[in-house]
Amino acid sequence: MPIARRRTDVLPAGSVRAGKRGEMITEQGFAGTTAHNSGGGGTASAGLRIRLGGGLLHRHGDVTDRRHCGRAPQDTVRSLTAQGVATRPPRTSTTHEGKITMTMRLEGTVALVTGASSGIGAATARSLAAEGAAVALLARRRDRLEELAGAIRADGGTAIVVDADITDRQQAEEAVERAVSELGRLDTVVNNAGLMHIGPVVDALSVDWDQMLQINVQGLLYVTRAALPLLLRAAHDSPRGVADVVNISSTAGRVARPGTAVYNLTKFGVNGFTEALRQEVMQKRVRVSVVEPGTVDTELSSHIRDGLRQAVEAQVKDLELLRPEDIADAVSYIVTRDRRVAVNEILVRAAEQTW
Numbered sequence: 618m619p620i621a622r623r624r625t626d627v628l629p630a631g632s633v634r635a636g637k638r639g640e641m642i643t644e645q646g647f648a649g650t651t652a653h654n655s656g657g658g659g660t661a662s663a664g665l666r667i668r669l670g671g672g673l674l675h676r677h678g679d680v681t682d683r684r685h686c687g688r689a690p691q692d693t694v695r696s697l698t699a700q701g702v703a704t705r706p707p708r709t710s711t712t713h714e715g716k717i718t719m720t721m722r723l724e725g726t727v728a729l730v731t732g733a734s735s736g737i738g739a740a741t742a743r744s745l746a747a748e749g750a751a752v753a754l755l756a757r758r759r760d761r762l763e764e765l766a767g768a769i770r771a772d773g774g775t776a777i778v779v780d781a782d783i784t785d786r787q788q789a790e791e792a793v794e795r796a797v798s799e800l801g802r803l804d805t806v807v808n809n810a811g812l813m814h815i816g817p818v819v820d821a822l823s824v825d826w827d828q829m830l831q832i833n834v835q836g837l838l839y840v841t842r843a844a845l846p847l848l849l850r851a852a853h854d855s856p857r858g859v860a861d862v863v864n865i866s867s868t869a870g871r872v873a874r875p876g877t878a879v880y881n882l883t884k885f886g887v888n889g890f891t892e893a894l895r896q897e898v899m900q901k902r903v904r905v906s907v908v909e910p911g912t913v914d915t916e917l918s919s920h921i922r923d924g925l926r927q928a929v930e931a932q933v934k935d936l937e938l939l940r941p942e943d944i945a946d947a948v949s950y951i952v953t954r955d956r957r958v959a960v961n962e963i964l965v966r967a968a969e970q971t972w
């Protein structure tokens with residue numbers, strides 16, 4: 618989504634233009650949408666046309682020209698902030714050539730993403746890297762991780778590969794250590810690696826249960842335990858003054874259904890653990906959050922056994938599935954908030970999904 622991905626990216630003045638009624642329009646993801654607000658509340662995002670109470674807040678014919686602007690960008694943000702609207706420091710600044718540079722919100726931070734070799738984890742790693750975080754990519758398939766790291770670096774980001782099996786406590790701990798020794802610190806952990814086997818409890822294969830418990834629960838615990846002291850330190854000494862754990866649960870962490878009993882058990886467990894840990898470390902400014910995806914188009918169902926997989930595919934065949942990037946957006950939203958804001962839980966269903 619982001620057009621200006623690196624801090625050094627410069628949008629030509631022409632990519633920010635004045636709308637008919639004087640709104641600022643940038644050529645970004647939300648271009649074409651308009652945020653109207655008569656009461657002064659609401660959020661101003663890059664690429665939205667921004668009007669408050671019908672009054673002009675921001676005009677951008679030439680961003681350096683105050684005759685056209687009414688207010689310069691940073692004045693505008695201060696004004697929005699004063700009205701309780703903008704919750705972030707300015708993301709843009711104006712160069713003497715009248716161009717706009719984008720500042721990334723996670724610059725200087727380090728994120729570890731488990732299960733980064735595919736699906737939601739890969740999309741999340743890219744999204745965090747686009748916000749300026751250096752990312753440690755953790756999973757078992759090294760070739761996939763190398764490919765993703767290459768793509769992130771090609772976009773100007775920083776990524777390292779940490780291949781490990783997090784069901785092995787020692788490997789999980791060493792993976793966290795490697796991330797920190799190579800990248801210097803740890804501000805964000807996304808516990809995403811997971812597995813779903815389904816089927817009735819009667820006649821279930823206990824090896825399927827064991828695997829789910831080992832990855833969805835124990836792996837998450839091992840990584841979190843190893844990372845927490847580092848996150849507490851980051852929250853204490855970083856300029857942002859906050860660190861994050863984001864656990865990827867599921868709608869199955871909120872709604873139990875026949876055929877997914879043990880997957881439900883693991884994801885309800887993740888939700889419970891998340892909430893308890895949140896309360897333990899919140900005073901130290903480590904935020905602990907949970908994201909609960911609905912049905913996402915990933916490799917997750919490829920691990921389901923033949924016969925059962927077809928049943929799942931039939932259930933979702935008419936559904937427009939979520940994309941991994943939809944979940945990555947939720948994670949990015951959580952970890953880019955100001956330290957005073959804790960978004961504890963986000964449930965993201967496919968629009969037509971009932972469960």
Ligand code: NDP
Pocket residue numbers: 731732733734735736737738755756757758759761781782783784809810811812813832836865866867868909910911912913914915916917918
């Ligand atoms: P994918 O199968 O695409 O991704 C799973 C990831 O977990 C892979 O990168 C895999 O990498 C990694 N992984 C699995 N086992 C281990 C292990 N022992 N050690 C380290 N990494 C491991 O599926 P999704 O992206 O869909 O799943 C991500 C998370 O989202 C899971 O927790 C899942 O439960 C959850 N979720 C997914 C939904 C969906 O519809 N897709 C819905 C709700 C929740 P590798 O094999 O290389 O080790």
